[in-house]
Amino acid sequence: MSYILVTGCNGFIGNRLTRALLEEGYEVLGISIEKETKIVHRNFKYISIDITDCLSVEKLFQENSISTVMHFAAIAHTKKGQKVDWNTFYRVNTLASKTIFDCAARVKADVIFASTVDVYGACEDSILTEKSIPQPVSDYGISKYLAENILKEIAEDKGINYLIPRFAPVYSKEFMKDAYKRIYLKYPKIGFIIGQGLKYHFLSVNNIIDLIVNWIKSDNKFIGIINVRDSEPIDSAEFINLERQFGKVAKIIRVPRWLILLIEFFIDSMYRITKNYKLLKLRTILYKIVNPNKYSIDKMEQLIIQKWNLRNTVCDNEKIINI
Amino acid sequence: MKTVFLTIDVEEWFHLEYLTKYNLNKDSVETVPKIFNFLDMLDRLNIKATFFVLAEIAYKYADIIRDIRSRGHEIGCHGLDHELLHEKSDEQFEEEVIKARLILNEVLGEDVVKGYRASCFSMDRNKLDILKRCGYIFDSSYIKFVQHPLYGHLDLSKYNKVDDLIYEKDGFYEFEIPTIDIGKFNLPISGGGYLRLFPYLLIKILLQLYSRKHDNFLLYIHPFELTNIRLPFPEKLPFKDKFRASVGRRHNLKKLEKLLLKLIKEGAEFKTIGEAIETSNTMEEKDELYFSNRV
Numbered sequence: 001m002s003y004i005l006v007t008g009c010n011g012f013i014g015n016r017l018t019r020a021l022l023e024e025g026y027e028v029l030g031i032s033i034e035k036e037t038k039i040v041h042r043n044f045k046y047i048s049i050d051i052t053d054c055l056s057v058e059k060l061f062q063e064n065s066i067s068t069v070m071h072f073a074a075i076a077h078t079k080k081g082q083k084v085d086w087n088t089f090y091r092v093n094t095l096a097s098k099t100i101f102d103c104a105a106r107v108k109a110d111v112i113f114a115s116t117v118d119v120y121g122a123c124e125d126s127i128l129t130e131k132s133i134p135q136p137v138s139d140y141g142i143s144k145y146l147a148e149n150i151l152k153e154i155a156e157d158k159g160i161n162y163l164i165p166r167f168a169p170v171y172s173k174e175f176m177k178d179a180y181k182r183i184y185l186k187y188p189k190i191g192f193i194i195g196q197g198l199k200y201h202f203l204s205v206n207n208i209i210d211l212i213v214n215w216i217k218s219d220n221k222f223i224g225i226i227n228v229r230d231s232e233p234i235d236s237a238e239f240i241n242l243e244r245q246f247g248k249v250a251k252i253i254r255v256p257r258w259l260i261l262l263i264e265f266f267i268d269s270m271y272r273i274t275k276n277y278k279l280l281k282l283r284t285i286l287y288k289i290v291n292p293n294k295y296s297i298d299k300m301e302q303l304i305i306q307k308w309n310l311r312n313t314v315c316d317n318e319k320i321i322n323i
Numbered sequence: 324m325k326t327v328f329l330t331i332d333v334e335e336w337f338h339l340e341y342l343t344k345y346n347l348n349k350d351s352v353e354t355v356p357k358i359f360n361f362l363d364m365l366d367r368l369n370i371k372a373t374f375f376v377l378a379e380i381a382y383k384y385a386d387i388i389r390d391i392r393s394r395g396h397e398i399g400c401h402g403l404d405h406e407l408l409h410e411k412s413d414e415q416f417e418e419e420v421i422k423a424r425l426i427l428n429e430v431l432g433e434d435v436v437k438g439y440r441a442s443c444f445s446m447d448r449n450k451l452d453i454l455k456r457c458g459y460i461f462d463s464s465y466i467k468f469v470q471h472p473l474y475g476h477l478d479l480s481k482y483n484k485v486d487d488l489i490y491e492k493d494g495f496y497e498f499e500i501p502t503i504d505i506g507k508f509n510l511p512i513s514g515g516g517y518l519r520l521f522p523y524l525l526i527k528i529l530l531q532l533y534s535r536k537h538d539n540f541l542l543y544i545h546p547f548e549l550t551n552i553r554l555p556f557p558e559k560l561p562f563k564d565k566f567r568a569s570v571g572r573r574h575n576l577k578k579l580e581k582l583l584l585k586l587i588k589e590g591a592e593f594k595t596i597g598e599a600i601e602t603s604n605t606m607e608e609k610d611e612l613y614f615s616n617r618v
């Protein structure tokens with residue numbers, strides 16, 4: 001008996017992934033920092049572990065037969081409502097990942113490492129492909145990018161299969177926070193539209209699950225990095241319309257595109273004079289608001305035909321509304 | 324300055340000698356996991372340092388200790404626990420230095436620990452000889468700081484001074500913690516506490532004075548001095564001790580970077596202690612070869 005190890009199995013994606021894998025008949029070993037899990041299944045084994053505790057992680061690999069590692073445990077932007085500093089990002093997202101990749105390579109397990117489009121950071125290619133050179137700006141993006149490079153090096157050295165999906169901002173029926181940031185000034189009443197509305201690249205959690213199940217079943221595994229997002233971008237004006245059908249967005253504020261460009265130009269000039277790194281971060285954020293990143297999915301589309309978009313992820317089947 | 328040894332005693336804030344008598348909320352704040360900003364700085368400056376790790380926290384921070392090593396720094400031992408050596412019998416000391424080294428080597432997955440630093444520099448000659456017997460190659464606990472009651476008076480008779488701050492006997496080395504003589508006082512300018520306390524200008528002047536008589540320099544600092552997170556001091560802690568533990572922490576990392584940059588600019592070479600021993604050994608071998616060829 002060999003397990004699929006899912007790290008962060010209590011997390012937003014990890015939890016759904018674990019359930020999907022169990023449904024497909026796999027044996028899953030789930031780990032997370034929390035004491036307990038809500039997942040109950042005869043093919044599921046849970047161990048509470050702090051992944052920064054590298055000695056315990058090594059023990060876990062010695063005591064269990066693991067054929068595939070799906071590394072989803074990570075620290076995002078806050079931890080229990082507190083801001084996270086670089087030291088913590090590095091220790092959890094980079095160092096602990098290195099431990100896990102080393103262990104996986106030792107037992108020749110395949111590895112999927114959940115990365116993020118945040119690694120592209122300040123890269124200004126008009127379309128971001130897997131060949132674009134990442135210039136991560138956020139601590140989160142930097143810590144993930146470092147881990148990507150560690151995995152590539154280990155996997156190529158030890159000859160193991162690996163997949164590094166770079167996920168666009170993820171939403172699900174229950175979790176719309178990242179998507180809402182693009183249309184709400186104040187949820188659920190005040191929305192905003194920049195110009196005529198912009199197209200944003202998002203990712204339904206259901207598409208992630210399909211992609212990963214597909215990869216693990218494949219005999220001829222794709223190896224390397226791929227951008228992952230919904231095939232259909234979300235148009236903010238359409239998104240607001242959809243929300244209005246649920247009785248939300250009583251008021252819409254229209255922001256002219258030039259206004260944001262002007263502010264961005266001003267901050268950029270300030271940055272060139274002061275060289276203050278915080279200004280660069282702010283500038284990048286503003287730039288990304290009016291020029292939303294476009295991620296190429298040529299590679300992804302060779303791997304999977306997507307079933308999910310915003311509408312069928314968010315709405316119940318019978319209530320799908322055509323807009 | 325010719326060679327500078329940057330050394331870090333890897334311990335927690337609550338290991339400070341003057342805090343040990345209090346009942347402390349030890350787990351609420353950790354300073355060792357905040358060390359990465361400092362490690363990144365060393366990478367930027369291309370400086371390799373010597374880290375003396377307290378073995379009782381080695382399992383907890385195994386990932387961090389491994390990262391320190393994989394960045395090219397040297398790992399030494401700062402004892403099994405942080406009790407002063409005067410309070411330990413020679414037998415107990417022997418047992419503990421063997422065990423501590425085993426723990427560190429186990430964490431690192433290799434037999435690499437060669438050096439030792441006693442907590443609060445409380446080394447004596449008997450224990451130094453024991454250390455050598457137990458397979459260590461160097462110690463760095465010798466300080467000529469006569470005013471301080473805590474610091475031991477290590478007898479180094481029969482040791483040869485092979486270089487500034489470096490003493491040797493039968494292949495075992497002692498690295499001195501430098502002090503500076505001012506009148507009848509000597510100040511340990513090499514310590515993290517003094518780096519925090521003194522304004523940068525004063526440090527520069529003191530170093531200038533120091534370099535008139537010395538070729539080499541050694542600095543010792545602690546993780547709690549490299550981050551400004553708040554430490555949960557006990558309420559009863561006297562002002563003097565609170566001051567000692569917290570003064571200048573806020574901008575210390577920046578100040579340290581400035582100092583290191585200055586030393587680099589003046590041509591100082593940063594070495595780990597192990598590297599310095601290796602160079603001196605190869606030089607000795609060359610000398611021997613030279614002389615044996617002549618005979």
Ligand SMILES: [Zn+2]
Pocket residue numbers: 332334338401405441442443
């Ligand atoms: Zn100490």
